[in-house]
Amino acid sequence: MKSNANPQKSLIDIVLSPYWVRRWGLALLFFICLGIVYLSSKGVWLIGFLIAGACMGAPVLLATMVNTKVGVYMMVSIAFIMSMFLRLIQGVPIGLLMDFTILLMTVGELLKDIEKREYTFFKTPLSWVVYIWMGWHFLELANPEAASRVAWFYVARPAVGYIMIYFVTYRFLNSRTEIKKLLSLIIFLSFFSGAWGVAQFVFGYFPFEMNYIIQNDAVHLVFIQGRWRSFGTMGSPAHFGVIMAYMVVFCILLIGFKKTFWGRFYYIVVIVTCFMGLVYSGARSGIAVIPLAGATVVGLSKNMKLYVTSLFAGIGLFFVIIMPTDNYHIKRIQSTFKSDEDESFQVREKNKEMIIPWIMAHPMGGGLGSTGVWGQRFSPGTFLANFPPDSGYVRVAVEMGWIGYLLYLLLWGAVLIKTLLMYLKVKDEELRWIAIGIFGALCPLVVVETAQDIVGKLPSNMLFWIWVAMLLRALEIGTIPNRESIYDEPAEDSDK
Template identity: 40%
Template sequence: MNYLNNQLNDLVKYRLSTPLGILILVCVSFFVGYLCLTINWGIGLAIAIAVVAIPFLLSLFVRIKLSIYFFIGLSIFIGIPFKLNLPFPIGLSFDFGILLTILGHLYKCGEEKDFKTTFDVPLLTPLLLWVVWNIFQIANPFASSRVAWFYVMRPYVLYPILYFITYYYFRTISDIKSLLFFLLCSCFFSAFWGDIQNVFGYFPFEMEWVYANDAKHLVYISGRWRVFGTLSSPAHFGMLVAIVIVISAVISTSYNWGRKIVLFIGICICLPALIWSGTRSGIAILVIAGALVVLTWGNVKIYIVGGIIGFLFFLLVITPSNNYHIQRIQSTFAGSKDTSYNEREENRKAIYPWVWKHPLGGGIGSTGVWGAKFSPGTMLANFAPDSGHIRILVEEGPLGLIFYLSIYVSFILYSLKYSKIWLLKDNELKVTFLTLFASLASFLVVEQVQDVNGILPFSIIIWIFLALMMRTLQLIRDYHKGNYDAKKKKENDELLDHIKMKEIKRANYEKRFKL
């Protein structure tokens, strides 16, 4: 692994930085520009992306930690190339990148002759049960299409593997905070994109995508266009910026002033984006995650501030208003008075008799859009789940839902057992744990009314968050045992040694190539 990494560094730093390498890159740039002007701008752009993407994807084989950053970024921005309808297999590239990362990790384990450490993770049993159950679904006798399984199984079989890889490579609180900051900054950009959509309207390619995919009923409600940022759904966009607001507000207390300012600006960008998305699930996430953080913090000042904010929000909810956005927020808590809520309840009650007669479910990809594509004419193809839990219940049966929920139940019980959050004095560990715990818990609740785990970026973020939280809990356990400070000092010393070694290697490389 080190040999491959060194060869890659040689290629990028010393081969392409030569006059010949620069000349080749300039020629490629002119060629791509020529294609854009004379043939088709989409083809030229696709080539430009391929020139960058293919070497980058191959680098994921040796730079495993970088791959997690890549998957987070791509899952947030993948909606842009999809809407542009580029002649480039974006979805397959995503999966290919994950496979390369897995193979690269296995190669490293083979070099070190240590495969056991990869599976030395918390919550191994419920996670494996969930993955195995989804693999078993290919043989589901009630499934009307086997092809649908190959298209839809990725978030349930392939993406959970990122849990093991993230837990393995992100071992320090600095690693975790750096990854979270990257995630937040990526989401800030997506939120800013949504703000632009509200002020100036959709970009032309976005409007074309809306009409080409018959998505107007999702983005145009009550005479208003909802924003969706770089995602493809206003609902999931609103949920994303909502959880980003909570994470930014809480975790900012553990960053330096430079990053605090960035996070504050990000919150100011995300708040209007959340409102303009018209997403009631996002408002629910904001309330649930915020309440969980306040209740579990164990600080009187936080209780007071949280109580004041909660009281002001309560007044907002109960005060009659003619403002559309305020009415949208108020409808989040209308319950049985809301027409949409009643329609969903009737839809669920109608499907329950079928579920009890089919304990294995109707097969992965048998409902919604995938059902209409691969199983047209069937009853499930016309069923819109409108809920991640209901979709799993219908497609994978009651046992599948139990396996899925057992992951959440396990992490909650594990957290309650080992965090001892009220005894934790280290603010850095506390706020990191609270943000991750509140995020995952709010996803569990909101998934009752929204499909979360089957949709990007949440199908990636959930497993990464789960791994980061388990790693943070391990650091908290070290803290309670009194080993955390010594371990942190050792890690800092190793980091300094690593920096010194890199400087020595760089000097040797420069000397070698000059000769």
């Protein structure tokens, strides 16, 4: 016989019941609003604004633990617009917010593994080389040559944190639909940044952008040969130009998979906008990405039409390089392929020759954050603080030693070789072209890193790991034609 008596509830069960949670929440919200009104009435509007922002942002941050897709989308969006926001409101610790969000996503995924007793979060096709690369970052904390341990914290925190984005992204990109959604977000953000760069060229910099440039003595970076360079929402014209360049190639490849007129029209607008942004950035490294990405795409496509198209494109580029002109933008493009006439290139080469003996004598380098902006901030007056790390490879070699440089090459080699071997097994046409597009973004960076530190700074340092995760998932799903998810069996019809 069942008892009609209700089971005895503890005080915690009663307090955390939906009935009381709603009332505690309403009471808390009332007092928070009251506090904001009081602070605003006293003129302390900034604190009130921050409290209101925290109340709205806290649920979003907590949601990233449950649904990591929200966190990845938010991280990608912030990466694209963070530099623009920091020019508007300087000193806001957005980097710490990003790190905390990444931590929440990682903890959320680990808790899911513990609950299911399936510890697969860190299991990916490239985990071993990622562990090695992360491990060397941690070993750099014990570098006896490091002039500042604080600089290590500032550099290693995002470097290791963004690697976690790779694991999180790889986990949730388990279907064709998720890959295409994230790709669509990146394309839209690139279009937005490109449009911002075009607006900078047509109308000039916004007042807050010009104020930032003057205050930070950055005129020499954006004003060259009597022209102001566009940088969109990125940190510099070089980063802006590189991203615009490979998005042009990417969208050209994928436009054929848009079935509607408006879908193709949108991609054409993105292509034109990003190409204009590339030209107005004056980024020679970005110009170099176009033929490098094109060569990568043609080499992987096995498509006769692309072979013929690339031949005519190469002939056209050759005439652009040799043609006499007074147009600033064309002359800027021409200078990309005339390094012997480029004074800045010659200076970078001399710096490399000068620093190589020092690198060979320091297997662990001078420590993370010992060069560039971080070096001038945390170890001013030192030899490395005054050394300009114009190249990504040089920066790694100087800060992490020749051992770190070899590990960096190992990372690149493992990523490219593993994914190329997986590419040979892909049978799905759409995912094959998505993979080719990602190859077209990654492979040029191998060359561009010799002249610019692209992968080491936002948004490319985050996009690099997202591209790798997306590439792996596209290749895994694409081994079976028309498959929607990594867990699905072959489907009869494509769900494109």
